[in-house]
Amino acid sequence: AAEDLIAPSILSADFARLGEEVDNVLAAGADIVHFDVMDNHYVPNLTIGPLICEALRKHGVTAPIDVHLMVKPVDRIIPDFAQAGASYITFHPEASEHIDRTLQLIKAEGCKAGLVFNPATSLDYLKYELDKVDMVLLMSVNPGFGGQSFIPSALDKLREVRAMIDASGRDIRLEIDGGVKVDNIAEIKAAGADTFVSGSGIFGKGQDSDPHRYDGIIGQM
Numbered sequence: 448a449a450e451d452l453i454a455p456s457i458l459s460a461d462f463a464r465l466g467e468e469v470d471n472v473l474a475a476g477a478d479i480v481h482f483d484v485m486d487n488h489y490v491p492n493l494t495i496g497p498l499i500c501e502a503l504r505k506h507g508v509t510a511p512i513d514v515h516l517m518v519k520p521v522d523r524i525i526p527d528f529a530q531a532g533a534s535y536i537t538f539h540p541e542a543s544e545h546i547d548r549t550l551q552l553i554k555a556e557g558c559k560a561g562l563v564f565n566p567a568t569s570l571d572y573l574k575y576e577l578d579k580v581d582m583v584l585l586m587s588v589n590p591g592f593g594g595q596s597f598i599p600s601a602l603d604k605l606r607e608v609r610a611m612i613d614a615s616g617r618d619i620r621l622e623i624d625g626g627v628k629v630d631n632i633a634e635i636k637a638a639g640a641d642t643f644v645s646g647s648g649i650f651g652k653g654q655d656s657d658p659h660r661y662d663g664i665i666g667q668m
């Protein structure tokens with residue numbers, strides 16, 4: 448089985464001090480940076496784009512950056528994120544007209560590619576694209592905001608995707624996103640996830656001077 452990775456969602460970071468916040472979670476033991484891109488169209492919120500990704504690279508972040516695109520359409524922005532230093536680019540199949548083409552575009556741009564499934568989205572698309580994805584991201588909340596509660600049906604979905612990945616024999620990350628906290632991460636791992644996004648479970652829990660302010664999930668894994 449693949450090594451477990453902790454992916455702090457910078458959506459919950461202090462954007463006025465983003466470089467420092469990312470340095471701190473990586474120093475605390477986080478593995479990859481989860482980067483939530485929202486467009487006020489596919490989801491009802493507006494966040495960050497390629498310029499911020501590039502700024503993190505210029506700041507000196509060398510960890511993988513895991514770009515979660517909650518935008519529609521998706522294709523036009525992909526080369527910009529590749530240029531900006533994205534490592535993984537994942538998108539929601541319902542936001543792309545031609546899913547297979549979008550996956551190919553991400554790979555042609557030199558990034559790892561993944562599909563994202565909302566809580567009620569069927570896994571049918573995955574069945575046909577398992578040979579092309581490097582990551583499957585299962586949403587355990589409806590996308591758009593941090594700080595929501597984990598939707599329990601995501602556990603069954605994790606087990607289903609874990610079985611598909613294992614049967615494929617391919618090296619595919621299984622990432623979970625939404626409501627991941629210290630008290631449910633063990634159960635989520637047991638259901639098959641190997642990459643754990645957490646925003647409100649990691650950021651913003653203490654004063655800057657508190658050396659344990661990023662503990663919890665990072666300390667657990």
Ligand code: DX5
Pocket residue numbers: 456458459481483515588589590591592593594595624625626627644645646647648
């Ligand atoms: C939701 C985002 C998540 C979110 C996770 O649309 O994709 O990454 O920020 O935040 P928490 O861990 O607070 O649920």
Ligand code: ZN
Pocket residue numbers: 456481482483515624644
């Ligand atoms: Zn996300």
